[in-house]
């Protein structure tokens with residue numbers, strides 16, 4: 279697609295989202311950096327986007343809240359002039375045995391992970407249709423495919439993203455919009471720091487390539503899915519997990 283392009287990355291203050299914001303800036307996108315708490319970190323990511331010669335906007339929004347997501351997308355379009363790429367990346371993890379999983383925590387996880395991706399896509403789609411070009415990437419997880427004994431809520435929400443991805447891909451393909459998911463395994467971010475510190479050796483033994491991924495590697499995959507060259511890839515869930523899980 280020719281001309282100026284705008285990307286919105288949710289949860290871009292840290293980890294995979296921050297790496298994705300920077301990678302998309304390198305690929306020529308102006309970038310909206312969403313966060314909910316880490317304002318300073320979001321400012322730093324935005325400054326680095328600007329350092330790469332692109333425009334940046336930081337937008338605070340709890341992605342689980344539809345009015346906030348609606349306002350966020352409207353602000354991005356207003357201030358950056360459009361919306362062509364949406365990366366639904368914001369997320370968190372928590373661990374409970376199924377019977378000890380509080381109902382409120384189940385609902386919160388579904389809201390932050392699955393509801394949020396639908397809300398943002400719903401708001402972004404009209405702008406992508408207007409542009410005749412769009413890319414949506416949903417950050418799912420190995421857990422969507424493999425399950426999680428202490429994360430039924432996380433695995434179910436991430437699996438829901440795969441159904442959302444395929445459905446949006448079917449509906450939006452005719453408009454030049456592709457929709458894909460990525461399914462990272464262990465990636466070195468705040469989310470996995472404690473587990474890698476405490477059980478790093480055991481975790482590495484389970485991973486055929488004997489390494490965890492860096493956030494920049496997930497960002498590179500996302501950026502490829504957002505490129506013109508990936509225009510025939512849609513409805514897919516692409517794993518990046520060192521071979522830990524194969525179907």
Ligand SMILES: NC(=O)c1ccc[n+]([C@@H]2O[C@H](COP(=O)([O-])OP(=O)(O)OC[C@H]3O[C@@H](n4cnc5c(N)ncnc54)[C@H](OP(=O)(O)O)[C@@H]3O)[C@@H](O)[C@H]2O)c1
Nearest residue numbers: 289291292293294313314315316340341368369465467469
């Ligand atoms: N790390 C892994 O091994 C791994 C593996 C598979 C999938 N993933 C997925 O990859 C995505 C990114 O994870 P990460 O490892 O980069 O995590 P991270 O370093 O903990 O960063 C999480 C990001 O999400 C944002 N966020 C959390 N809740 C939010 C909300 N309600 N509204 C808006 N933003 C919110 C955080 O914003 P604040 O900084 O403002 O709190 C932060 O920017 C998540 O969806 C995660 O499930 C990660």
